[in-house]
Amino acid sequence: MSAPESGVVRSPQGVGQRVPLIDGASKVTGSAVYTDDLKMPGMLVGKILRSPLPHAKIVSIDTSRAEAMPGVKAIVTGSGDMAKFGVLPISKDEVALAVDRVKYVGDCVAGVAADTEEIAMAAMAAIDVRYEPLRVFDKAEDSLEDIDPGLKINPDTRHASNLHKEVNQNFGDVDAAIAAAAHVASGKFRFVGVTHAFTEPHCVIAHFEPTGRLTIWSATQVPHYLHRDLSAVMEMPMHKVRVVRPMVGGAFGGKSDPFPHEMIASLLSRKTGRPVKILFDREEVFLTNHGRHPTKTSVTVACDENGKLTGLDLDALIDGGAWGSFGVVTTYYNGVLSAGPYDLGNFRYRGRRVYTNKAPCGAMRGHGAVNSRFAFEVLVDELAEKCGLDPAEIRRRNLLTSNTTTLNGFRITSNGTAECIRRVVEASDWDKKRGRLPYGEGIGIACGFYISGSALRINWNKVPQSTAHLKIDMDGGVTVHCLAAEIGQGSDTMLAQCVAEVLGLPIDWVRVCARDTDTDPIDLGSYSSRVTFMAGLAASRAAEVIRQKLCQAASRLTGRPAEGFDTRQCEVVFLPEPEVRVHYLDAVLEAIAGKGALIAKGCYHDAPKMGGDHKGAAAGLSPTYSFQAYVTQTKVDPETGFIKPMKVWAAHDCGKALNPLAVEMQIEGCLHMGLGQAMMESFGYNRMTVSNPNLLDYKIPSALEMPDVEVHIVESNDPEGPFGAKEAGEGPLLPILPSLANAVTDAVGVRFYELPMTPDRVLNAIEKKERAAARTASGKKRTPEESVR
């Protein structure tokens, strides 16, 4: 799909235009309809009784007292007969309600449907559950021990421990590379978990209708996967299940799994025959989590005397919590997404994800790549120091080119990293600042690399990854059907823009229906930064079919050959004689005459065949990759340890900015989220209970903590993306954390191997450094490193 020659504007809101999101006005005026806004006749309130224990056998559940309470309509508990589910077919380990055992504090034990919330809460208090505590798995290391099979959190794994997934990949000879290296940097990094903290809590309404169909309205990123798993758990064929996605108030990966509460609402509705709504309070959102995994990452990076990387050795121990979720993918991504943007020389990765008795972890913006990227980029700076090289220069020396293959077999097509670095180095006045700012001020750089959709589908079938349908009737309005999930990232606007561009229409002629499995063809959902690339191509291809029909209609009306026509600003124009033109509506009427509404479909099926043949070679394969380089300037208060990022120059290669405004918003949002993880966010536990399950104690940065952001969009024009585009929603998160850490190092001379960099930790590090310096200066005691010199 390509845009017309430069200078020609087919649509005032077409490709490359700054278009406010088409659902923005309804959101800011409060008229947008979210799941909790929906009210159904006879609707009941659903509530979930949750486990107060992290790991325990359920000895008995007595619901009789609760069931006898007036206003209580149904109570459901777990049963071993119910199908397990989960987003990945290779680790379907979740149950709607605990069967025999609870596995984390917050695990779902019983569902209650009642006339009011007050009654539902009273009923929950009246349910008598007897538990027998089991050994609790807290530390990831403990989950590596072989144990009694009865203590396995997921009994279905083939391991004798609570190990969920182990990945071992080896390219070249890393040990030899490290042994022969001129310089080596290594570190043991610790990352606490973080969570999405989206605005809208999970909410679902399930209605088992008199027709025998189940309709479910849910705040989800993945209507299709929910559709599949609901069908399995409810034992209903997919055509009897309808999934509707109302407006979603943020998700960031936190709504990209089918969830127990969706199953529980469905079970309660089946039992009562009435619609049942479950709305989480904020604590339940935290207990449900599925956020970024706590991870211990050991990394060694080696280079030659010129700063050319010769090896990366990476080991990640990943704490998955009680469910599998996307964890198999996470385990791969912690390693394989380090394969760019640098040429590594040699690469070895061991990743292990374990089950623990904690809230499940899953996918979160930048899935799997964020922590390893942080570690890698911090150590690249250390190598630069050892080589006596500028941190920007060592990065430039190691970049992969365009149209190449990484050593683990990723096909790189468009690649704008060098331009990203050039832009931020120049714009930030890097050369004048790095190493030259006064003590307490610093500047740092880091790069990023991310997939733009997964080349292979999660489910092994032949359903295309994305399909779009278009319909135009005599009113001329264009309806786009596609199950791609608008979650605030702008996917509806993107679809509308692609169609408006191809058909040469203002965007208000296009309406997007992307919310209903009854009417909208399958798109796999909003995860892995796939929507712009895949759904954008599907919609553009469908529009192209219609465009040709319009050109043929114009040909019939004017007697000119159809090939000469193109769509331009509500007209179909014969380009060789531009005065020969047909209004769009006249072309539509001609095209539907005697045939009925114009319909067309387009799809994105699969990327071309690619990748190596080693085990796990498919993980991380993407039809194209995004690249980033950020420079961050910060202040660090050496007396209090407070980090105050002042300015970020953020360059991102998104191939082509279909909507520069939306790309900028994504980059700014990524920055905010990444700064949170870097500076203050911590999904902590206190004796196995989430320690801060609310947005007062789980600290996300406020507007006051945000630095000034200068976005540089780099357009490498991807050969396969829609109009050259690739992702912009996740990759831009990666470089902000290490670029800030590297700036802190420049400011106060301490390097960080642990996040978040809270002021107490920063101050500790500074004081430790000062004590060491004082010892050295007084000559009393030398550090081992000093002694060698």
Add this chain to the structure above:
Amino acid sequence: MILSPFQLHRPDSIEAALALAAEHAADADFIGGGTDLMQNYKNRLNAKGNLIALNEVAELRGVSATRIGAMERLSGLADHPIVRRDWPGLAEAITHVASPLIRNQGTIGGNLLVETRCYFFNQTPFWRETKGSCMKAESDECLVIPQKEICYAAYSGDLAPLLGCLGAVLELASPTGRREVPVSEFYQGDGITKNVLGENELVVGIVLPDGARALRAGYRKLRLRDTIDYPEMGVAAAVKLDDSSRITELRAATTAVDVVPQFADYTGTCAGRTIADVLDEVADDLQANAQPKKNTALPVGYRKKMVGVFLRRLLRDLADGKSEGRISAA
């Protein structure tokens, strides 16, 4: 999370409010802005069956050169011309409280009476169930330091330290009459007993002594975010300097590092000296007296250390006549 059920009463005089309080005895709370109380009611923390709303009591309103009604909203006070002219340190301290939206609703009286806070207390019923509850909630044992005598919930108001340093006095009303208690003597006891306010007693207003107008006063607050958050530590100071920059009065105070705000009067040891001269001795003393406990987000040692750092900075700023610049010129 839904609120616990309660009966709302809307008296229009102090006498009526006090009569309602007496009538419902231990099962009533006064409610000002409710920004603190409602959250605790949602969490079922000592929720009562009766709420006596003070919105319509005219005597609790009003700002004059020497008195602020307890029901004055924080946003309005920070913008009030008299407050900004006469008590700029207070106006600036108010901007440290919570967030703009909460300041629109919250009152100065409510802020002074903000419930003491603790990691183990300010949690949901479910969370408390997983831990065993704390002595300030349903249990009789403290989870901060296991014992049954003292509640370590920290006083976490932003305004009391500054008002105490300014010598402000609280007007209290009860069925038996009125009394006045200096802010610096109001807070007594532990995280449960909190202050000297009687069971059915009400804070009516805050009186600021005329002489305090000559004091330079300020407040500095430690927290991870520059909005929303309660203090992890806060220091206030008020100082009067003579024409040659010699100290004639000096008081300092902390918040959020103990069960009650701690006030210290350094006039006796510092009179006649310059701020630069007394800086270390005052900061070290205030820091040494801080007793933070492990019941907030940041580590105890760090919070204690920051008492000294923040007070030094505040005193230097007061010496230089510098404000934090949090409010634009009146």
